Amino acid sequence: MIELKDVYKTYTRKGISNDALKGINVKVEKGDIFGVIGYSGAGKSTLIRLVNYLEKPTKGQVFVDGHDLGKYSDKELRAAKKNIGMIFQHFNLLESKKVFDNVAIPLILLKKNKDEIRKRVLELLEFVGLGDKAGSYPSELSGGQKQRVGIARALASNPSILLCDEATSALDPQTTRSILQLLKKINAEYNITVMIITHEMSVIQEICNKVAVMEEGRIIEQGSVLEVFGHPQHPTTQNFVKTVIQNSITNSMQKSIKREPGSGIYKLEFVGQCASEPILYKMIRSYDVQVNILFANMTEIEETTLGKVIIQLKGDTAEVNKALSFLKNSGVGVEEVEKHDVNYSYN
Amino acid sequence: MMSTTVTTDQFMQAIMDTLYMVGMSLFVGSLIGIPIGILLVVTRPGGVLESKMLYAIINPVINIVRSLPFIILLVAIIPFTRLIVQTSIGTSAAIVPLIIYIAPYIGRLVENSLLEVNPGILEAAEAMGATPFQVIWYFLLPEAVGSLILSLTTATIGLIGATAMAGTVGGGGVGDLAIVYGYQRFDTVVVIATVVVLIIFVQGIQSFGNILARKIRRY
Known part of the structure; x- marks a missing residue:
């Protein structure tokens, strides 16, 4: 469990102060895969470094497993850090040491005996899929393999928390996917709480269950990934969501829409079970309305299907209203698009 | 046929x-200079043992020491040399100023x-909860070994130059x-022979340093 309470961080250099974090409140529950997303300079790097106290807050408190890190002595803090693994964008492996020795380092720091270290390191390398690379140097590995070594190293001391600092930002999409699957496996098999910072919404979509969106040192939106993806409130969040979910009617389609009297445009939202039922079909069969689908998209988030459809309904007002209440009663989110809204995009 | 008054012996x-x-001044100079170099890095602002005062x-x-040309340092510290080795002339007397000269250079x-060590590695070390000593021993030094060897090679060559003035x-x-x-007796053969020997020394040491550094770096 990680909790940041009203945290501020100000850097002062040559008399000029720069507020990196302005009142952050975050709670990460045990077993969460918590994503923090934001553009460069939003303060997410600073945020993740507060969790293992690589950065100390100017104001506010950081709790890990219920303990206030600010109350720890240097020695206690070092012990606490061994419970928090961290992986980095640029891996930060020792280039002069073999893969085996890189993974062994946290155990050497813990003064474990040689046999124990050997057993644990080989087991970890096997787990991350690098059983045959113990004797290689990092320079002989690909980016994805280096990150696997980083992960094995971070897990060596059996931490309960894993911090990922842009861990996939230097990797290609396919490698990113395999690393994310590995993180998911770690979360599931060892029940390790994972905190990820990223600027890629696809990372959040792929493995996170909770997300916080940051901008200019503040968290502008947070909640379950399904909530935030389904109903992004803030423009920045909407922009991030757009990067993974196409959510607006194509231009040519927009031009061809005829807004006639007795017709209306509606945004429909299907979540979970209702996305797999033939609701629109039933509606058309039961009511005398014409349906014109302008846009449709299905996305899977947290293993739940999220469907977004924009339709134009034509027909007698009474029939249209009946059809709309049928949709609402079937659990579909319905929202009429304002006449003057020419954008017809989802947010 | 050129002749020389200097015997092979x-x-x-x-x-x-x-x-x-x-050899002697490099050994003792390193014993002093390497810790000085480490101290400079760890006590500097942002270092793992930041200490404004020490730095x-x-x-x-x-x-200050580095701004003195060796020939001046050599004569300036004669009283100190006498204190240490009980004499101010001879090979041993030359070693004391050589050490004083080379230690800060090595530092x-x-x-x-x-x-030059990637700061990310030090951050990783800190994230692992390494003590300052562990950061130096397990992260900083191993990552710098190749570069350190090249530095000591440079120092050795600097020392060879300085020993030429030890004759004073x-x-x-x-x-x-x-x-x-x-020079003083116009014996050209000796000058040429000396130059040849010095070139061989410097070339040999540099090549040895390069090979060793490459072998240790492996990357």
């Missing part, structure tokens, strides 16, 4: 003296080598031979 003795002076003392002291070179206090060595016999 004299020449061999001069080579041995040079090697002895370089503010070591840094200028090194600059600076070591500092530069250590500063009767320290001997090939440099002394070149001045006393070659």
